[in-house]
Structure formats: C-alpha cells, structure tokens
Amino acid sequence: MAHDQSITQETEKNSSNKTWEQALNEKSQSLNREGVNQPASTSHKAKGVELLLDKILQTSIRLPMLEITFDRFVRINSTSLRNYTADNVDVEIESMKTERFGDCLSRIGAPSMFSVFKVIEWDNFCILAFDSTMIYAFVEVLFGGRKTPPSLKVEGRSFTSIENSVVKSITEIVLHDLSLAFNPVTSANFQLDRVETNPKFAMIVRPEDVAIVLNLKVTMDTRSGNIHIILPYTTIEPVKKILSKPYIGERGSKDPNWTRHFENEIGKATVTIKVSLDGMPAGLKNVAELKVGKTIMLDKMVGADWDIKLNETIISAGQPGKSGDKLAIQLNDSINLERYKK
Incomplete structure (x- = not known):
C-alpha cells in the first residue's frame, strides 16, 4: 500500500514537472512567433549576471586623464575639420562609455566604414567608425553640395571609391x-592600417572584450553625423596607470621650495671618506704567512698621491702631512663627483 502511494506521488511530481516544462516551452514558442527572443530560466540568470558584470565594468574603469585627452582632441579636431572643409564644423562629445566590443559594432550597424589603425607605441589596434550619414555629409560638403539636409537615404549599396578616399583623408586628420x-600625457603615434565596410572584418579583439567608446557628433551647418572612436581595454593596458591619474603636471617643471629643502637636507647627510695608500694582489697562502716585521712591497712610488675614496670610489687625490698631533692629507685635485656617479 505504501509502495503504491509512493509511486503515485512520484508520478504526480513528474506530471507536474512535465506540465511546467510544457508550459514554459509553449510560452517560449509563442514569444518567438511574436518576434521576441525569450531565453530559458537559466538564460534569465545568465542575462542578469551579464548585466551586473556590465554595470561593474562601467563603474570600475575610471580614466580621468583619458577624458581630459578627449576634451583636448575635440578642440583640436574642430579646427582641423574647419580648415579641411572650409566650412563651419562643430565637433562635440555625445557620450563616453564602456561596453563590450561586439555590442558596440552591432550598435553602429551598417552601412558604416571602419578605419582600423595601429598605435605604434602600444603595439595594438583601435577603430575609428563613420556612420553612413557622416560619410555622405562630408562628400556633399567637399564636392559643393547644397546646404540643405540630405533627403535621400542611400541603402543597400557599397561605398564608392570617392567615398572611400574621403574617409581615408578624414581618418588621417583625426x-x-x-x-x-x-x-602631453604619453607618446602615441597612430597609423592607419586598413578601411573596412564589414564589421566582421574589423574584429581586432574578441566580441566579449571590453572597450572604451567615444561617440562624437559632427555638425556642419544643417548636416550632422557620428564618428566613433573605439579603444579596446587591452590596447590601452600599457598606459592604464598614466591614464588613471587625475592630474599630470607639465614636464620638467620644478618647485623651487622643494628644491631648496632637498638641498638643505642632503647637505646634512653624513658620509665616510677613506684615504688609501695603495694595495696589491696577494694569494691567500702569502697572507697566512705574514708575520711581524715582514715588508710588503707596494707598486706606488715614494711621493705619489694617496687616493681619497667615497664608497670605494676614488673622488680625489692628495699628499699626506701632519696637522698638530694628527695625520692629515692635502688635496691636490678638486673633488670629482662625476666619477662617483658612474
């Protein structure tokens, strides 16, 4: 009787589990038919963890010096693009955020052009992305188009050789x-490597790797577009410590107060000066046989200068003498600290 009851309970449990799984699958299928991608329960948890990790990445990577550098870049680039296009160009930062590399390329979408460039000193690659609106705006301005907003959206075609040349020229300026x-922060030379129109060919790191994305809005009268600078976190790793600093002073600047303080403190330091007559190499057996009254022959001639040493380094030379009841030495040469530095 008990055995039959346990079998019944197990059957009901399996039936309830099956009913729950069927309901979940039916719900998932209905959502998929409606165009909604509904993950399973484990995917829900994974998605939550991914969101949490993304939030941590956005809050943990703080590079104050990089933000200052980008502000300086915007001012410089605005002037350069004005001179290049002979038009009123305004460059401003829309956002600077941290996101995964694959998500960034998917967000930019197509049609776009991706200029892959290399940072020589960092030995790694970055990306400069132009959306189609920005490319068409530059082409119209450079080739004398009317100063009206573009009403025609060209989609489904590849970029022409003229548009490729314009993008390469703008990339070199940027x-x-x-x-x-x-x-002013660190030495960095950027060299254009290639220009791609397919995001798959612009994969310089893994899609799940973290990247810092600077979104720029470029406005030319009534035209506007976006330029995206993508710096993978692995690329800026060599200079991460420098970019993490809140402030970097001018190179070569000195504080006279600190200089005087160091000079005073260093002047109070105590060192030991030794006066050496001469030395000679000797075997251990000969040293063991030394006795009272035995003469040691030196290579130095009578009347030669004695060496004055600081930390076993010769800094000067002089003649021995007497001062009162004590031995003394008179310098015959000025103190040469250059040899001591070596």
Whole structure:
C-alpha cells in the first residue's frame, strides 16, 4: 500500500514537472512567433549576471586623464575639420562609455566604414567608425553640395571609391589630431592600417572584450553625423596607470621650495671618506704567512698621491702631512663627483 502511494506521488511530481516544462516551452514558442527572443530560466540568470558584470565594468574603469585627452582632441579636431572643409564644423562629445566590443559594432550597424589603425607605441589596434550619414555629409560638403539636409537615404549599396578616399583623408586628420591630444600625457603615434565596410572584418579583439567608446557628433551647418572612436581595454593596458591619474603636471617643471629643502637636507647627510695608500694582489697562502716585521712591497712610488675614496670610489687625490698631533692629507685635485656617479 505504501509502495503504491509512493509511486503515485512520484508520478504526480513528474506530471507536474512535465506540465511546467510544457508550459514554459509553449510560452517560449509563442514569444518567438511574436518576434521576441525569450531565453530559458537559466538564460534569465545568465542575462542578469551579464548585466551586473556590465554595470561593474562601467563603474570600475575610471580614466580621468583619458577624458581630459578627449576634451583636448575635440578642440583640436574642430579646427582641423574647419580648415579641411572650409566650412563651419562643430565637433562635440555625445557620450563616453564602456561596453563590450561586439555590442558596440552591432550598435553602429551598417552601412558604416571602419578605419582600423595601429598605435605604434602600444603595439595594438583601435577603430575609428563613420556612420553612413557622416560619410555622405562630408562628400556633399567637399564636392559643393547644397546646404540643405540630405533627403535621400542611400541603402543597400557599397561605398564608392570617392567615398572611400574621403574617409581615408578624414581618418588621417583625426589620427593626427588624436596624436597631438595624447602627446602631453604619453607618446602615441597612430597609423592607419586598413578601411573596412564589414564589421566582421574589423574584429581586432574578441566580441566579449571590453572597450572604451567615444561617440562624437559632427555638425556642419544643417548636416550632422557620428564618428566613433573605439579603444579596446587591452590596447590601452600599457598606459592604464598614466591614464588613471587625475592630474599630470607639465614636464620638467620644478618647485623651487622643494628644491631648496632637498638641498638643505642632503647637505646634512653624513658620509665616510677613506684615504688609501695603495694595495696589491696577494694569494691567500702569502697572507697566512705574514708575520711581524715582514715588508710588503707596494707598486706606488715614494711621493705619489694617496687616493681619497667615497664608497670605494676614488673622488680625489692628495699628499699626506701632519696637522698638530694628527695625520692629515692635502688635496691636490678638486673633488670629482662625476666619477662617483658612474
């Protein structure tokens, strides 16, 4: 009787589990038919963990000096693009955020052009992305288009050779200005490697890797577009400590107060000066046989200068003498600290 009851309970449990799984599958299928991608319960948990990790990444990576560098870059680049287009160009930062590399490329979407460039000193790659609206705006301005907002959206075609040339020219200007902006912080030379139109061919790191994305809005009268600078976190790893600093002073600047303080404190330091007559190499057996009254022959001639040493380094030379009841030495040469530095 008890055995039959346990079998019945197990059957009801399996039936309830099956009913729950069927209901979940039916709900998932209905959502998929409606165009909604509904993950399973484990995917819900994984998605929550991913969101939490993304939030941690956004709050943990703080690079104050990089923000200052980008502000300097925007000012420099605005002037350069005005000179290049002979038009009123305004460059401003829309946002600077941290996100996964694959999500960033998916957000930019197509049609777009991706200029892959290399940072020589960091030995790694970054990306400069232009959306289609920005590319068409530059082409119209450079080739004398009317100063009206573009009413035609060109989709489903590849970019022409003229548009490719314009993007390469703008990329060279942006990379030059970016190098000037980084120069006060750290040396960085940016070199264009290639230009891609397919995001798959612009994969310089893994899609799940973290990247810092600077979104720029470029406005030219009634036209506007977006430029995106993508710096993978692995690329800026060599200079992460420098970019993490809140402030970097001018190179070569000195505080006279601290200089005088160090000079005074160093002048109070105590050192030991030794006067050496001469020395000679000797075997251990000969040293063991030394006795009272035995003569040691030196290589130095009578009347030669004695060496004055500081930390076993010869800094000067002099003649022995007498001062009162004590031995003394008179310097025959000035103190040469250059040899001591070596």
